[in-house]
Amino acid sequence: MLKMFLTHAPHALENYYGARVLGALQKTIKVQVNETDRFIDTQGLIEQTPGNDILVVDLNTPLDADFFENCAGVVAVHRGTVDHRIVGVEAISKKEILVINASPGFVDSVTDFIIEMMTHYRSIGRRLPEVAAFLGMKVLVHDPYITTTEKHIHQVSFQDVLAGADFNVLSRCR
Numbered sequence: 001m002l003k004m005f006l007t008h009a010p011h012a013l014e015n016y017y018g019a020r021v022l023g024a025l026q027k028t029i030k031v032q033v034n035e036t037d038r039f040i041d042t043q044g045l046i047e048q049t050p051g052n053d054i055l056v057v058d059l060n061t062p063l064d065a066d067f068f069e070n071c072a073g074v075v076a077v078h079r080g081t082v083d084h085r086i087v088g089v090e091a092i093s094k095k096e097i098l099v100i101n102a103s104p105g106f107v108d109s110v111t112d113f114i115i116e117m118m119t120h121y122r123s124i125g126r127r128l129p130e131v132a133a134f135l136g137m138k139v140l141v142h143d144p145y146i147t148t149t150e151k152h153i154h155q156v157s158f159q160d161v162l163a164g165a166d167f168n169v170l171s172r173c174r
Contacts, residue, residue: 001029001030002029002030002053002054003029003030003031003032003051003052003053003054004025004029004030004031004032004052004053004054004055004056005031005032005033005034005048005049005052005054005055005056006031006032006033006034006056007034007039007040007045007048007055007056007057007058007061008033008034008056008058008080009034009036009037009038009039009058010033010034010035010037011037012058013033013034016058016080029054032048032052034048039058039060039061040057040061041061041062042062042064042066042067045057045061045062045063045067045071046066046067046070046071049067049070049071049072049073049074050072050073051073052073052074053073053074053075053076054074054075054076054077054078055074055076055077055078056077056078056080057077057078057079057080058080059079059080061079063077063079063092063099064091065090065091067091068091068092068094068095068097069091069095071095071097074097075097075098076097076098076099076100077097077098077099077100078099078100078101079099079100079101129141129152129153130150130152130153133152133153134152138154139152139153139154140154140156140160140161140164140165141153141154141155141156141161142155142156142157142158142160142161143155
């Protein structure tokens with residue numbers, strides 16, 4: 001049976017996987033977890049490597065050349081981030097270890113957040129319409145508590161926002 005090591009400290013492991021997911025994973029592969037309350041450094045990772053085929057490392061665990069030169073038996077590493085910071089790319093190539101980065105799963109939530117900020121014509125909500133106007137978008141704003149005097153932003157009635165916008169996002173502040 002394949003063996004996997006998860007580097008996430010217990011509090012992070014709970015946030016990323018939870019008991020249900022970890023339990024399901026343990027039914028298909030032998031899983032070893034980081035039992036310390038800290039992130040693992042290169043030396044700690046090297047010490048945990050023997051006997052593990054797959055490593056799942058958090059974004060704080062370095063995968064530098066020293067690690068890859070001393071990671072006997074590892075065939076694949078999944079790194080919980082979308083970039084190659086602190087990864088020894090040349091050393092990986094020499095060892096022929098598969099390294100997989102996480103997908104940018106944050107894209108949808110960040111997009112939702114930006115749209116939400118556009119609906120509130122305050123701080124970020126004031127800057128974002130400026131950028132949208134610069135990109136050629138017609139920006140319609142309805143906020144009964146704030147008046148805009150900027151010529152590239154059209155303050156209109158609520159009914160006109162509903163009738164004239166290609167996209168509407170409604171929210172209410174208390």
